[in-house]
Each structure stands twice: as structure tokens, then as C-alpha cells.
Amino acid sequence: MSVELEVTEDPARACAALMVGAAIGGGHIVLTGGSTPKSAYERFADRVRSLGLDMSGTTFWLGDERCVDPDDERSNYRMIRESLLDPLASLPHPPTMRRIKGELGPEEGAADYERELQAAGPPRFDLVLLGIGPDGHTASLFPDQASLAVTDRLVVGVPEAGLEPFVPRVSLTLPALTAGRHVTMLASGEAKADAVARAFGSGREPDPHVPSSLVAPQAKQLTVLLDPAAAAGLSR
Numbered sequence: 001m002s003v004e005l006e007v008t009e010d011p012a013r014a015c016a017a018l019m020v021g022a023a024i025g026g027g028h029i030v031l032t033g034g035s036t037p038k039s040a041y042e043r044f045a046d047r048v049r050s051l052g053l054d055m056s057g058t059t060f061w062l063g064d065e066r067c068v069d070p071d072d073e074r075s076n077y078r079m080i081r082e083s084l085l086d087p088l089a090s091l092p093h094p095p096t097m098r099r100i101k102g103e104l105g106p107e108e109g110a111a112d113y114e115r116e117l118q119a120a121g122p123p124r125f126d127l128v129l130l131g132i133g134p135d136g137h138t139a140s141l142f143p144d145q146a147s148l149a150v151t152d153r154l155v156v157g158v159p160e161a162g163l164e165p166f167v168p169r170v171s172l173t174l175p176a177l178t179a180g181r182h183v184t185m186l187a188s189g190e191a192k193a194d195a196v197a198r199a200f201g202s203g204r205e206p207d208p209h210v211p212s213s214l215v216a217p218q219a220k221q222l223t224v225l226l227d228p229a230a231a232a233g234l235s236r
Contacts, residue, residue, distance in 0.1 A: 003222045005200060005234070011186050011225035012039035018127060018184055018223070019044045023095070026057025027126030030172070030180065031084075032064070032139065033076035034131040036188045041084035048088060056093035060084075061117075063130060064140035064171035065100035066161075067109060074165050075102065106157030106168040113170060114155040123154065128180035132187040132230075133163055136195040136210035139177060140169035143209050151175050178218035185212065185222065187230040197233030200224060 008014050019040065022029050031037065048055060062076060070077045077099045088094050098120075100113045117123065130138045141147050142162030150156050154176040158169035177183065187196050198204065199212040206213045216222050 003200075003216050003219075003224070005224045005226065005231075007226050007228060007231045009227060011188055011227055012036050013043060014225050015040035015129065015184060015186055016043035016047060018182070019129075020047055020051075020053075022127040022182075023048065023053060023055060023058045025126065028059045028061065028124060030061045030063045030125050030128040030177070031076075031080055032129045032131050032186075033079060034186070036186045037129060037131065038079055038083045040129075040186070041080060042087070045084050045087035049091070054093045055088060055091055055095040058095040060095055060097045061125070062098070062100045063128065063177060064158075064169055065102035065109070066140075066165060067102040067105055067168040067170065069103050070099065070101075074167065077102075100155075100170045102170055106159050106170055109170040110153075110155040110157040114153060117154045117176070123176055123179040125180035126182065128177055128183045130177065130183065130185045130212075130215065132185055132192055132195050132199065132212045134191050134195055135163055136198055136212050137162060138185065138212045138215060140171035141174065141211045143211060147171065148174065148208050148211055148214065174214055174218060178215060178220075180219070182221045182223065183215060183219040185215065185224045186226075187224070188227045190229045190232065192226075192230040193233035196224075196226060196230050201234055
């Protein structure tokens with residue numbers, strides 16, 4: 001396990017650079033929702049177009065999804081489509097996107113995505129992107145929920161979200177997320193400072209009250225990209 005805490009004025013820019021590195025090799029990249037990732041996707045798309053990269057070998061997966069229609073404003077896929085997929089659609093060789101069908105509901109949506117992952121073979125994600133919620137959650141794995149202990153599945157249904165929007169979810173499990181070659185977590189803003197401190201502060205132990213803290217012990221390589229406001233709690 002290797003954990004690197006990186007404080008930067010622009011986590012989205014640093015994340016976009018990591019995405020370019022993974023995409024150049026035709027990588028499998030797990031995407032997440034959130035405003036900072038959205039900015040990273042926009043920058044990545046701009047970079048891909050300016051470099052003229054061949055994206056035909058690149059596959060995007062979703063780490064979690066809300067159980068809503070894919071056109072719903074709460075859908076992670078909709079955000080990814082608008083910020084990343086649509087800008088790349090005109091490329092001669094666009095990437096492949098494997099979305100979670102959240103509209104099927106938490107259990108059926110999870111079973112459908114599990115089948116898709118199993119058909120693709122054992123997880124070999126090159127880059128896994130994750131956020132950190134103000135309550136410490138990551139993907140749709142919320143504090144103290146039973147989903148944190150699931151080890152025999154790649155995907156789990158989450159009937160009750162622990163944070164807004166309060167709609168059911170589908171999420172990759174911790175073993176699936178941490179199977180990636182490189183896991184990158186992003187957090188920006190003062191509202192994330194307490195969660196970051198509880199997950200990665202000096203002397204902190206993995207704690208199911210803070211799901212983000214459970215990633216580091218299982219990940220092969222973990223980079224945590226923080227802006228100064230999100231990192232402020234680490235020095236308290």
C-alpha cells in the first residue's frame with residue numbers, strides 16, 4: 001500500500017493529467033460524480049482533443065449511480081455524458097462507456113452491472129476516481145451501512161442513501177474499487193476538511209464511520225488530491 005497526500009490549488013487539473021496517462025495506454029478508468037471530477041473531465045476532454053488521442057481502447061466505468069433516469073439532473077451518468085462523453089463523441093476513435101443502469105432500481109441495477117463486470121473478466125481498472133463526501137462517504141458507500149462489509153460481490157445495491165439526494169443507489173464495493181492499479185480520491189473546499197481529517201489525519205485508523213478511511217488499507221496505490229481548504233483539517 002502506498003498513500004500520497006497531494007495538496008494543490010487545482011485538484012481537477014492534476015486529476016485530468018492522471019486520466020490522460022491512463023487513457024494513452026488504452027486504460028480502464030472508473031469515474032465518479034461531483035463538481036471537482038466534472039471539472040477534471042472537462043479538462044481531460046479538452047486535452048484529448050488538443051492532442052488528437054486515439055481513445056478507441058479506453059473504457060470508462062461508473063463507480064456508483066443514483067437510481068434515477070439517465071437524463072435526470074441527479075444522474076452521475078448525465079453529468080459525465082455532458083462534460084466528457086459528448087465533447088469526445090466527434091473523435092474518429094471515441095472511448096467506450098459502461099454505465100450503471102440505475103433506473104432499474106438498486107438490486108436489479110446492481111445485478112445487471114455485476115454481470116457486465118463479470119463478462120469483462122476480473123477487475124483490471126487502471127485508474128479509479130473517488131470523491132470524499134462531507135460525511136466521509138465515498139462512491140455510494142455510506143457510514144456504518146452493511147454495504148461496507150460486502151466482500152463477495154463487485155456491485156451492491158444501496159436502498160437508502162446517507163446523504164442528499166436521498167434516492168437509492170448502486171455502487172461498486174470496496175474490493176472492486178480498491179482492485180484498481182491506482183486509486184485517486186479528490187476533495188475540494190472547506191466543507192470537506194473535517195471528513196478529510198477524519199479519514200487521513202495523523203494517527204487515524206480505518207473506521208466504518210468514515211468509509212473513505214477504508215480505502216487506503218486495501219488500495220495498491222492511493223493518491224489523495226486536495227485543495228488547501230480541504231486539507232486544512234490535516235494540520236489541526
